[in-house]
Amino acid sequence: xxxxxxxxxxxxTVLSKYQIYNSIFMTLPFDAVxxxxxxxxxxxxxxxxxxxxxxxxxxxxxxFFTKYQARRNKQSQINLLFRFIQYIERQVVLxxxxxDAAFPxxxxxxxxxxxxxxxxxxxxxxxxxxxxxxxxxxKVRIVLTAHPTQFYPGSVLGIITSLTKAIKENDLSEINxxxxxxxxxxxxxxxKPTPYQEAKSLIWYLExxxxxxxxxxxxxxxxxxxxxxxxxxxxxxxxxxxxGDRDGNPFVKPETTLKVAKKLKKSIxxxxxxxxxxxxxxLTFRGVEERIIRLETIMYDYSINLKTKKAIxxxxxxxxxxxxxxxxIEQHQSLYVNEINNLINRVHLFDYRFASLDIRQDSRIHHxxxxxVIDKLISTGTSSFPKNYHDLSEAEQIKILxxxxxxxxxxxxxxxxxxxxxxxxxxxxxxxxKSNGERGANRYIISNNQTALNVMQLFAMLKMVAFKDKLxxxxxxxxxxxxxxxxxxxVMEQLYxxxxxxxxxxxxxxxxxIMLGFSDGTKDGGYLMANWGIYKAKEKLTEMSRKYDITxxxxxxxxxxxxxxxxxxxxxxxxxxxxxxxxxxxxxxQGQTVSSNFGTSDSAxxxxxxxxxxGIKNRIDGEKNRLADDDREVMTxxxxxxxETYKDFKNHPMFIPYLERMSTLKxxxxxxxxxxxxxxxxxxxxxxxxxxxxxxxxxxxxxxxxVPGFYxxxxxxxxxxxxxxxSKVEQLYKNSKFFKTLLENSMxxxxxxxxxxxxxxxxxxxxxxxxxxxFKEYETTKRLLLKLxxxxxxxxxxxxxxxxxxxxxxxxxxxxxxxxxxxxxxxELEKAxxxxxxxxxxxxxxxxTRSLFGNINASRNSA
Numbered sequence: 001x002x003x004x005x006x007x008x009x010x011x012x013t014v015l016s017k018y019q020i021y022n023s024i025f026m027t028l029p030f031d032a033v034x035x036x037x038x039x040x041x042x043x044x045x046x047x048x049x050x051x052x053x054x055x056x057x058x059x060x061x062x063x064f065f066t067k068y069q070a071r072r073n074k075q076s077q078i079n080l081l082f083r084f085i086q087y088i089e090r091q092v093v094l095x096x097x098x099x100d101a102a103f104p105x106x107x108x109x110x111x112x113x114x115x116x117x118x119x120x121x122x123x124x125x126x127x128x129x130x131x132x133x134x135x136x137x138x139k140v141r142i143v144l145t146a147h148p149t150q151f152y153p154g155s156v157l158g159i160i161t162s163l164t165k166a167i168k169e170n171d172l173s174e175i176n177x178x179x180x181x182x183x184x185x186x187x188x189x190x191x192k193p194t195p196y197q198e199a200k201s202l203i204w205y206l207e208x209x210x211x212x213x214x215x216x217x218x219x220x221x222x223x224x225x226x227x228x229x230x231x232x233x234x235x236x237x238x239x240x241x242x243x244g245d246r247d248g249n250p251f252v253k254p255e256t257t258l259k260v261a262k263k264l265k266k267s268i269x270x271x272x273x274x275x276x277x278x279x280x281x282x283l284t285f286r287g288v289e290e291r292i293i294r295l296e297t298i299m300y301d302y303s304i305n306l307k308t309k310k311a312i313x314x315x316x317x318x319x320x321x322x323x324x325x326x327x328x329i330e331q332h333q334s335l336y337v338n339e340i341n342n343l344i345n346r347v348h349l350f351d352y353r354f355a356s357l358d359i360r361q362d363s364r365i366h367h368x369x370x371x372x373v374i375d376k377l378i379s380t381g382t383s384s385f386p387k388n389y390h391d392l393s394e395a396e397q398i399k400i401l402x403x404x405x406x407x408x409x410x411x412x413x414x415x416x417x418x419x420x421x422x423x424x425x426x427x428x429x430x431x432x433x434k435s436n437g438e439r440g441a442n443r444y445i446i447s448n449n450q451t452a453l454n455v456m457q458l459f460a461m462l463k464m465v466a467f468k469d470k471l472x473x474x475x476x477x478x479x480x481x482x483x484x485x486x487x488x489x490x491v492m493e494q495l496y497x498x499x500x501x502x503x504x505x506x507x508x509x510x511x512x513x514i515m516l517g518f519s520d521g522t523k524d525g526g527y528l529m530a531n532w533g534i535y536k537a538k539e540k541l542t543e544m545s546r547k548y549d550i551t552x553x554x555x556x557x558x559x560x561x562x563x564x565x566x567x568x569x570x571x572x573x574x575x576x577x578x579x580x581x582x583x584x585x586x587x588x589x590q591g592q593t594v595s596s597n598f599g600t601s602d603s604a605x606x607x608x609x610x611x612x613x614x615g616i617k618n619r620i621d622g623e624k625n626r627l628a629d630d631d632r633e634v635m636t637x638x639x640x641x642x643x644e645t646y647k648d649f650k651n652h653p654m655f656i657p658y659l660e661r662m663s664t665l666k667x668x669x670x671x672x673x674x675x676x677x678x679x680x681x682x683x684x685x686x687x688x689x690x691x692x693x694x695x696x697x698x699x700x701x702x703x704x705x706x707v708p709g710f711y712x713x714x715x716x717x718x719x720x721x722x723x724x725x726x727s728k729v730e731q732l733y734k735n736s737k738f739f740k741t742l743l744e745n746s747m748x749x750x751x752x753x754x755x756x757x758x759x760x761x762x763x764x765x766x767x768x769x770x771x772x773x774x775f776k777e778y779e780t781t782k783r784l785l786l787k788l789x790x791x792x793x794x795x796x797x798x799x800x801x802x803x804x805x806x807x808x809x810x811x812x813x814x815x816x817x818x819x820x821x822x823x824x825x826x827x828e829l830e831k832a833x834x835x836x837x838x839x840x841x842x843x844x845x846x847x848x849t850r851s852l853f854g855n856i857n858a859s860r861n862s863a
Contacts, residue, residue, distance in 0.1 A: 005799075006106060006107075006799065006800040007799040007800045007803060009102075009105055009106045009800070010102075010106050010799075010800040010803050010804065011803070013101075013102035013105045013106060014095075014098055014099050014102045014106065014804070014807075015803070015807060017098050017101075017102070017167065018094065018095055018098050018807065021094060021098065021167070021175065022091060022094060024175075024176070024179070025037070025090070025091070025094060025179050026038070026040075036080070036083045036084065036087050037087065039068065039069070039080070039084075040084055040087055040088070040814065042064070042068050043064050043068075043084060043814050044810075044813060044814050046060055046063055046064040046067070046068075047060050047813050047814050047817045048813065050063060050817075051756040051757070052756075054756075054759070056759070056760035056820075056824075057757070057760070057817045057818075057820035057821040057824065058760075058821055058824050058825075060817055060821075061081075061817065061818070061821045065077055078843060078847075081818050081821075081847060082847070082850070084814055084815070084818060085815060085818060085847070085850050085851055085854065086187070088811060088812060088814060088815045088854045089187050089853055089854040089857070090182050090183065091811050092808070092811055092812070092854050092857045092858045093152075093156065093159070093160055093163070093182060093857075094163070094179075094182075095807065095808065095811060095858075096160055096595075096596075096857070097160050097163035097164045097167055098167055099804065100160070100164040100599065100600050100602075100603065101164045101165075101167040101168045103600060103602045103603050103606070104602045104606075106800060107602075107606055109602070109605070109606060113570065113609060113610045113613040113614070113617075114606070114609045114610075114613070115217065115220055115221065115224075115225075115609050115612065115613070116220075117613075118131065118612075118613055118616060119131070119224055119225055128225070131225060131616070132225060132226060134615070134616055134619060135221060135225065135226075135232070135233065135235060136232065136233050137233065137583055138233075138235065138583060138584070138612070138615050138616070139233070139234070139235055139236070139237065139583070139584040139585070139586075140235065140236050140237075140584070140585045140586075140608065140611045140612055140615070141236075141237050141238065141239050141356075141555075141584065141585070141586040141587075142236075142238060142239070142586075142587060142588075142589045142598070142608070142611075143238070143239030143240065143241060143358065143555070143586065143587065143588045143589065144202045144205070144206075144238065144239070144240050144241065144242070144355070144588075144589055144590070144594060145241040145242070145245065145248070145588045145589070145590040145591075146195070146198040146199065146202065146241060146242035146245065146248065146249065146590075152187070152595070152857065153186075153187065154201055154204065155185055156182075156185060156187060157201075157204070157595065157599075159178055159181055159182055159185060160595075160599075161208075161600075162174075162178055163175065163178045163182075164600060166178060187853055188850065188853070194251075195242060195243060195249055195251055195252045195256050195260075196243065196256055196259055196260060196263075198242045199240075199242035199243045199256075199260045199263065200263065202240070202242055202594065203263060203264065203267050203354075205594060205598065205599070206238065206264075206267060206268075206354055206355060207267055207270075207271060209598060209599065209600065209601055209604050210238060210598070210604065211268075211271050211346065211350070212601055213601050213604040213605045213608065214236050214237075214238070214346075214349055214350075214608075215342055215345060215346045215349065216601075216605060217235075217236060217605060217608060217609065217612075218234070218235065218236065218345050218346075218348075218349055219338075219341070219342050219345055221235060222341070222345055223338075223341075231348060234348060234349050235612065236349070236608060236612070237349065237355075237356065238354070238355040238356070239355060239356050239357075239358055239443075239586070240260075240264065240354075240355035240356065240357050240358065241357075241358055241360065241588070242260060243256050243257050243259070243260025243261070243357065244257050244260070244357045244358050244359045244360065244441070245358070245359075245360045246359070246360060246361045246365075246421075246422075246425065247360045247361050247362045247365075247445075247447045247448075248360065253421055254421055254424040254425045254427075254428050257357070257359070257425055257428050257432075257441075258428050258431065258432070260357065261357055261428075261432040261435065261436055261440060261441065262306060262435075264353060264354040264355055264357065264436065264440075265306060265352050265353065265354065265435060265436050265440075266303050266304075266306065267354055268350050268351075268352060268353070268354035269299055269302050269303035269352070270299075270303040271346075271350075272299045272303075272317070272343070272346075272347065273296060273299035273300045273303050275342075275343045275346070276292060276295050276296040276299055276343070277296055278339075279292055279296075279336070279339060279340060279343065280292050280293060280296055282335075282336045282339060283324075283328070283335075283336060283340070285328070285331075285332045285335070287327060287331070288324055288327060288328060288332065291320065291324055292324065295317065295320060295321075297310075298310050298311070298312055299317075306435070313352075314347060314351045314352045314437065317347055318344060318347045318348065321340060321343060321344045321347065322344060324340060325337060325340045325341065325344065328340065351436075351437045351439065351440075352435075352436050352437055352440070353436040353437050353439055353440035356439050356440065356441065356442065356443065357432065357436075357440060357441040358441075358443050358444075358445055359425060359429060359441065359443070359444045359445070360444070360445040360446075360447055360478075361422065361425075361444075361445075361446065361447065362446075362447045362448050363446050363447065363448045363449050363450065363454040363457075364448060365418060365422065366422070366446065366454065366457050366458055366461070367454070367457060368418070368419075369416075369418065369419045369422045369423070369461070370457045370460070370461060371390070372414065372416060372419045373408060373414075373419070373423070373461070373464075374389060374390075376413075376414070377406055377408070383406050384400075384403075384404065384405075384406055385400060385404070385406070386400075394451065394452070394453050397453060397456075398452060398453055398456045398494070398498060399498075401453075401456040401457060401459065401460040402456060402459070402460075402498050402499070402500035402501060403500060404460040404463065404464055405463060405464065405468055406464050407464070408423065408464050408465055411423045411424055411427065411465075422461075423461070423465050426444075426461060426462055426465040426466055427465055427466045428441075429441045429442075429444070429462075429466065429473060430466040430467065433472060438472050441473075442472060442473050442474060443473065443474045443476055443513060444458060444462070444473055444474070444475055444476065445476045445477075445478050445515055445555075446458055446475070446476065446477050446478060447478045447480075447517075448478070448480070448484075449477035449478050449479060449484070449491070450484055450487065450491075451491060452491050452492075452494035452495050452498075454477065455475055455477055455491070455495055455501075456495075456498070456501070458475055459471075459475055459501065459504070462475070470507070471504055471507075474508060474511070474512075474513045475513075476513035476514060476515050476555065477491065477492075477514060477515070478515040478516070478517055478557070479491075479514070479515070479516055479517070479537065480516070480517035480519075480524070480557075481524045481525070482524055482525040482529060482530070482533050482643070485516070485533045485534060485536075485537040486533070486537070488514070488537050488540070488541055489537070489540040489541055489543075489544045492512070492514070492541060492544055492545065493544050493547075493548075496544070496545070496547075496548040496550060502548065502550075505550055509551075510549060510550050510551055511550065511551050511552075511553050512545060512550050512551070512552055512553065513553045513555055514541055514552055514553065514554055514555065515554075515555040515556075515557060516534045516537060516538070516554060516555070516556055516557065517557035518530060518531070518534065518556065518557060518558050518559065519557060519558075519559050519693030519694075519697070522693070522697075522708050523691065523693050523696055523697075523708065525643050525646065525647075526642050526643055526645070526646030526647075526708075526711060526712045527642070527646075527708060527709055527710060527711065527712065527713060527742075527746060527749075528638055528639045528642035528643070528712060528713055528716060528742070529639045529640070529642055529643035529646070529712075531639075531742055532635060532636070532638075532639035533639070534556075535580070535738065538552075538554055538576075538580045538581070539579045539580055541554075541581075542579060542580050542581040543579070545581065546581075551581060551583055552581045553581070553583065553584050553586065554580075554581065554584070554586065555586040555587075556586065556587045556588070557587075557588050558587045558588055559588075559590060559591075559593070559693065559694070559697070567741075567744075567745035567748055568741060568744065568745060569587060569611070570607075570610040570611050570613070570614040571614070571737070571741040571744075572614075572738065572741055573585050573611065573614035573615060573618060574613075574614040574615075574617035574618045574621070574737070575618065575621075575625050575736070575737035575738040575740075575741055576618050576625060576738070577618070577622060577623075577624075577625035577626045577627065577738075578622040578623060578625070578626055579626065582615055582618050582619065585611050585614065585615055587611075591694075592856065592857070592859075621737075625736075625737060625738070627735075627736060627738075628735065630728070630731070631731065631732045631735050631736055631739075634720075634728045634729060634731075634732045635732060635736070635739060637716075637719075638716040638717070638720075638729070638732075639716070641712070641715060641716040641719050642712030642713055642715065642716040643712065645711070645712040645715040645716065645777075646711055646712040649707075649711060649712070649773065649777075652770065652773070654766070654767060654769075654770040655770075657766075657767075658767055658770055658771075659696075659699060661767075661827065662703070662758075662761060662767055662823070662827075663699040663700070663702065663703050664698075664699050664702040664703075664819070664823070664848055664852060665691075665695055665696070665699040667845070667848050667849045667852060668694075668695040668698065668699070668852070696708070698856065701752070701855075701856075701859060702816075702819065702852065702855055702856075703757070703758055704752070704753055704754035704755070704757045704758065704816060705753055705755065705758065705774055705778070706749040706750070706752055706753045707774060708749075709745070709746055709748070709749025709750070710746050710749050710750055710753075710777070710778065710781045711774070711777055711781075712777070713743075713746055713781045713785075714777050714778075714779075714780030714781030714782075714783070714784055714785075715777065715780065717729060717780075717781070717784040717785075717788065718780055718784060721784065729788060730788065733788055733789075743785055743788070743789070744795075744797070744798075746781070746785065747785055747789075747794045747795050748795065748801075748805075750778065750781060750782050750785070750794055751794045751795050751802060751805055752805060752809065752859060753778060754809065754816070755775050755778060757816055757817070757820060758771065758820065760824075762775070782794065808858040808859065809858070811858055812854055812855050812858045815851050815854045815855055815858075816851075816855060818847060818851055819847070819848055819851035819852075819855070822844040822845075822847035822848045822851070823844075823848055825840075825844045826841060826844050826845060826848070829841045829844070
């Protein structure tokens with residue numbers, strides 16, 4: 001049977017359906033929505049024509065009202081703009097649901113990069129034993145984080161799920177009902193969620209997507225690749241940050257961490273109970289039924305009350321299930337043996353933890369806490385720390401820290417809340433390990449890690465507070481800025497040379513977890529340098545770790561957009577080559593990326609299998625992916641040139657004022673989408689180092705300029721063009737899959753840019769020249785990427801992806817126009833000297849804030 005091209009499948013199953021269902025949606029008789037549905041296409045057409053004619057957003061909005069709604073007064077005009085915003089938000093939801101429903105048709109679920117394709121290739125090439133050997137040591141861990149880029153409240157996510165199902169089944173009656181529900185359901189949260197509420201929102205994905213998907217993938221591997229009953233490497237597992245990430249969210253308290261851990265355990269017990277309940281209906285055999293009923297009862301009681309006396313351990317649960325399976329095979333002709341195997345596999349994957357809860361805190365907080373602790377211990381006269389400890393060299397301090405086992409005493413004796421909370425969080429890790437198993441919480445990440453002393457301070461605190469006998473926690477330094485990435489190998493060697501620390505690593509399977517952050521790396525060094533800096537750091541850290549017989553486990557802090565390490569991430573992992581440790585792929589999945597890449601069983605399965613296959617592809621292509629010296633030199637020059645270009649741009653006197661006054665940066669804090677502050681620090685003045693990566697990248701995305709995803713790339717490429725050395729860049733592009741993936745992701749950032757939207761800024765007395773600098777770099781980058789790739793247009797190699805972006809950008813064009821119109825009005829009012837609480841200004845600020853939602857959701861990976 002022939003398969004239509006991917007773009008044709010997209011047009012048939014996504015675009016055509018959207019046009020049909022949107023026409024139905026436009027006729028629904030809600031509060032003024034019927035009229036909105038009639039007027040919005042007219043407004044869209046006005047926007048489209050207006051930008052092509054060089055009009056600015058203010059002129060476009062005023063033209064629309066003059067031409068089609070001349071009788072409306074000012075208040076009525078504002079009301080209509082708000083209705084447009086609400087309507088477009090729901091159009092985005094409709095498109096999301098249609099695209100999700102069509103996912104397994106548009107994407108070949110048995111094509112390249114899937115497990116079925118891998119197995120087929122291995123069998124045909126006689127490499128099935130090699131595939132088994134690889135799967136025995138390879139792991140993929142996706143780590144869910146609570147970064148606030150998911151603008152849909154839980155109720156809307158539920159509608160999307162139901163709508164996706166109804167569209168798959170072509171259930172017009174249910175679709176109509178869901179449209180009605182969608183029209184009546186608010187998208188805006190009036191209160192910020194608590195950290196625990198954020199955790200619960202993400203646990204929904206664990207219960208409704210990952211439990212099924214992980215089980216299906218592992219069942220396939222066990223049944224079709226290993227084809228035996230032995231217990232194998234778990235291959236895929238989940239990490240979890242909400243409730244444990246103190247650096248990302250200062251409102252997370254020790255009690256939150258414990259509460260989230262309990263919720264995770266209850267959630268997995270509930271899933272086991274539901275599976276046992278289903279099995280009970282099937283396993284009605286003598287000698288089996290009563291045992292299944294017993295387990296079902298235990299899991300039900302345990303999921304409600306974690307302190308029940310009926311509780312059994314995960315090991316006991318698995319042992320009993322294995323015994324029941326053996327009985328079914330021996331006495332009942334293996335009836336329903338696959339179903340019970342599925343549950344056994346899930347218990348093996350998830351244990352009683354469901355997900356591994358990571359703890360994260362900033363090294364500067366640790367330093368302050370540790371200093372307070374040491375000062376107290378020294379003052380009591382019972383400490384092994386010398387009185388002159390603070391005056392000692394770093395090497396001398398590390399020597400003392402590596403052997404520290406002092407008893408800190410009652411944690412409540414410390415007056416400082418941060419000190420108490422930090423120490424109590426450490427104590428809670430041990431409690432979670434007792435309840436959820438060691439892997440329930442066994443990794444502590446140190447953000448802003450700059451020295452070996454940062455690691456050893458935490459190492460000592462962990463032992464002094466809770467782990468005196470045996471430290472069952474992996475200490476993971478996080479390196480992000482360009483200087484920190486360069487210093488990372490030296491920091492790790494200092495640690496590997498410490499006898500106590502290396503002994504700890506030996507007890508942890510000779511593995512060292514190292515986290516590398518793309519988000520702040522890009523914010524600090526620009527797109528090319530951040531990615532190349534991390535690549536080189538991984539090479540050096542791999543070499544350094546192997547020298548001491550340690551396996552480096554790299555954990556990448558990736559966001560959704562290319563600017564934050566997102567885009568086609570599996571292509572990066574398949575291009576690493578033999579100089580970078582590749583035993584595990586670990587990445588953060590956050591905000592929109594959770595719902596867009598892992599929001600349904602189909603998309604989650606497809607993307608997880610792509611990550612698994614990327615590791616295998618890299619192993620197969622190892623030497624092919626090794627960078628030649630000439631190519632490495634070109635890559636380094638490109639990165640350094642890009643870095644200098646980006647640094648000059650970042651240091652431009654208009655950089656911060658432009659973001660502060662011309663973008664939506666300050667409005668992120670007003671959206672109530674996340675529980676954490678939108679910036680670090682408490683200063684009213686905007687300081688670059690305080691900017692969080694999400695609002696930073698997101699604000700450029702709202703401007704449709706996407707600076708962090710391309711700035712400096714064009715200038716770096718142009719240098720080779722000007723030198724008549726373009727062939728060197730062509731050679732690098734031809735030879736390096738890593739470089740090719742970098743540029744293809746940058747193309748996505750360019751594709752999602754639309755400078756006509758803000759062209760009016762080029763005439764601004766204060767910011768005109770700065771806008772022109774950005775636009776020039778955009779044009780240079782676009783021209784040279786097309787020249788290098790040989791494409792006629794951006795993303796030519798991904799026609800269905802490009803088509804999806806075009807539809808989404810078209811849907812939100814009126815929304816972007818309204819947002820810029822409101823921003824311009826605010827600027828005019830501020831120049832006129834109106835008060836902060838001026839009613840008209842507040843209305844326009846509300847329009848800007850409300851318009852953030854649809855824009856972010858439509859982009860799917862913009863922050």
